[in-house]
Amino acid sequence: MRLLPPHALLSLCSAALLCAAGVRAEEEYEPIARVPARARALLHDPSHHGVGVLSTIYPDNHTDEALRGAVCSGAEYFAPCGPEGDLVFIALTISQNWRNVLYSASHNATFSITPDTSFSSPDARHTAPGSHDWSPARPAWRRGMPSKPRMTLYGDVHELPRGSPEAHEAARCFLHLHPDARHWADGSRDSPHEARWVRLRAQKVYRVGGFGDESRIGWIDIDAYRKADPRDAGLGPGIEEPAHHAPAALFAENMPAPAPLIFQ
Numbered sequence: 001m002r003l004l005p006p007h008a009l010l011s012l013c014s015a016a017l018l019c020a021a022g023v024r025a026e027e028e029y030e031p032i033a034r035v036p037a038r039a040r041a042l043l044h045d046p047s048h049h050g051v052g053v054l055s056t057i058y059p060d061n062h063t064d065e066a067l068r069g070a071v072c073s074g075a076e077y078f079a080p081c082g083p084e085g086d087l088v089f090i091a092l093t094i095s096q097n098w099r100n101v102l103y104s105a106s107h108n109a110t111f112s113i114t115p116d117t118s119f120s121s122p123d124a125r126h127t128a129p130g131s132h133d134w135s136p137a138r139p140a141w142r143r144g145m146p147s148k149p150r151m152t153l154y155g156d157v158h159e160l161p162r163g164s165p166e167a168h169e170a171a172r173c174f175l176h177l178h179p180d181a182r183h184w185a186d187g188s189r190d191s192p193h194e195a196r197w198v199r200l201r202a203q204k205v206y207r208v209g210g211f212g213d214e215s216r217i218g219w220i221d222i223d224a225y226r227k228a229d230p231r232d233a234g235l236g237p238g239i240e241e242p243a244h245h246a247p248a249a250l251f252a253e254n255m256p257a258p259a260p261l262i263f264q
Ligand SMILES: *[C@@H]1O[C@H](CO)[C@@H](O)[C@H](O)[C@H]1NC(C)=O
Pocket: 059, 061, 062, 063, 103
């Protein structure tokens, strides 16, 4: 489904049928003052499980000529562990996506984050306090991915020097959210790969809040994004930091105990 421009939505809404099936009257158009905090809150949303899509550019000297300058994209674990909405990652040097960042001159990367896209998972902006259900009046076609907030961060990636306080703090915070990543984090004895702690500093942020007749769509002022507090998102009780994204029972029963980490 494509997003309609505002004039198209106005004409749609002049059709009584669609207006009646539209947005609840009490759900006002998304207040612009909430947008930076909502962008920051999305980083902590448990429904995406700390997974987003990293995009990079193949270098001009890549061995496969057909890929030079092409976009490379792939899923990555992330954690909102940096200051001011920066994100922490484990960059494996075996990964082409990370190689495109680590060995480029700019170290630029693009990262996009989408919450749970299931029709049955309500958007926190559309649930009554304490409830986990969509409003019964909300039509099914307004419950899927296009109605939900997602965003893209454009930034530059910095390696956190091994052994530095920043790298220790990144490891503590990231592995709290993604305990399974202990198996391939820097210092893990059971990973054959070289891993580095890196931080993406957002320089530009584009957010699609949902359908344009109820949500803001556009660039977010970067200073407002950096200063925003996710607790000001006005989303009720729905934005608490998850203890970890991986199901604890799975680890207890089916996974080997993580190898001790050298850096601890
Ligand atoms: C491409 O250029 C980079 C930076 O100059 C260099 O490190 C790398 O080895 C080159 N790759 C190839 C395949 O030549």
